[in-house]
Amino acid sequence: MKGITKRKDDYSKWYNDIISQADMAEHSPVKGCMVIKPYGYAIWENIRNILDKMFKETGHENLYFPLFIPESFIRKEADHVEGFAPHLAVVTHGGGKKLEENLIVRPTSEAIICSTYAKWVKSYRDLPLLYNQWANVVRWEMRTRLFLRTTEFLWQEGHTVHGSCEEAEEETLKMLEVYRSCAEDYMAISVIKGLKSESEKFAGALRTYSIEAMMQDKKALQSGTSHNLGQNFAKVFNIQYQNKQGHLEYAWQTSWGVSTRLIGALIMSHSDDMGLVLPPKMAPIHIVIIPIYKTLEELSDIMEVCRKIKEDIGIKYIVKIDDRDTEKPGAKFFEWEKKGVPIRVEVGPKDLKAKEAVLVRRDLNTKSRVSLETLTVSIEELLMDIQKTLLEKHRKFREENTFSIDNYGDFKNLYEGEEGFALCSWCGNPECEAKIQEETKATIRALPMDGREEAGVCIYCGKTSKVKAIFAKAY
């Protein structure tokens, strides 16, 4: 295909080609930043709309905190500072003068939000606080990639406050489930829910959970995180409330987020060597109709049918008629394929005569002829099938590339060869984890939440272990 590097030739290049050929984003003049173009942004809007609805259904409200955070606020929480210090963008001047105190461009908003929550929380009656914000954040990164890791990115961050650890834990898991649902039920990305190891958890959190997805190069992509912050931030920022007995207690908190990285996950989960592939629920355009004609008379008849189709199916789906006269049909086919539009409808003189249309599904690239009378139903069924097929295909790919491994030799061989996820017993010792990373580059992506109580012996040191961990090379 013109313009797109094949996955097997150069996976990174393929990824970049998909983005540029689908016109989703481009590099900005500032290193590591990106311009998200309308087609890419439309996908983000879809993700945002889905999550925003689910957040509200689970009782959350949106608010907004400022971009700038006083440096001293960030410094309050030791682990937090340590985690973010190398990634901070610092503002030293404003209005032409040196500032009395440096401002940090938010890398995440725990510091500013918690210091404000301290004023808002007085009584158990104020709890829970269930807030979320949609924002941009900046983390200075050494190496960046469009969507997957950019210096500035868009995300949402939920920040909640609760009256007990149990309630915070429940919230943490509830939002993790929201993320799983968004990934699987809408983005058709099959994920593993799991607990992060100590070394991989969010700096300052009690526990971090994540959803992990396997990309087509068999590497893991952390696609969403949910943290039980315990009382760590409450103690530092002094968020205290009076309980029913009148005693002061530190509050329990959570935070959770997903970012534009999800778009990277979407790209790498489904796309092929012809371009982007989008599940219908993520597609900015569901159906593109391409009229095929020789004469102007033909065109007028064909356009009439196209408009009728758009009118019928447009009630539920986003339909585009590509009636440009400057491109030949073939060129249009390629263009919309590269953009991952799930269904293409071709209407030409032959179809008109037979009272049919040609349907082409992007995911399998198969054609079928369908009667105009039943077209609406056929398209709807096809869209649902594409959505389902993509998820199943993605799940199957991960399952086929996930291996239960119980000796370290096999483990090493895996990461010297084909790669994939390795499900192994792990004793819980961070030193084993570190050694494994050093020797194989694979890290613990998560301790999967289903069946993690299984007993065994540690893949590295051979001591008894209670948990299974998913290892993989990660983005």
Place this chain on the structure above:
RNA sequence: CGGGGCGUAGCUCAGCUUGGCUAGAGCACAUGGUUUGGGACCAUGGGGUCGGAGGUUCAAAUCCUCUCGCCCCGACCA
């Protein structure tokens, strides 16, 4: 921060080794015409401080010095 690659038209690049007339090609763009079931063709046209600064020279895209930036691979990270 290390290794590699690269900055020439909107994009991909040629030209540089061996300095020399008006800096080129393909794609894209604009106009007109012919086309249209898998990336059309013809004609005409617009578009460049050759990344930047300095130097050598009669003469620099080309040689020298410095500098800025980007991409890829690693260490670090969502």
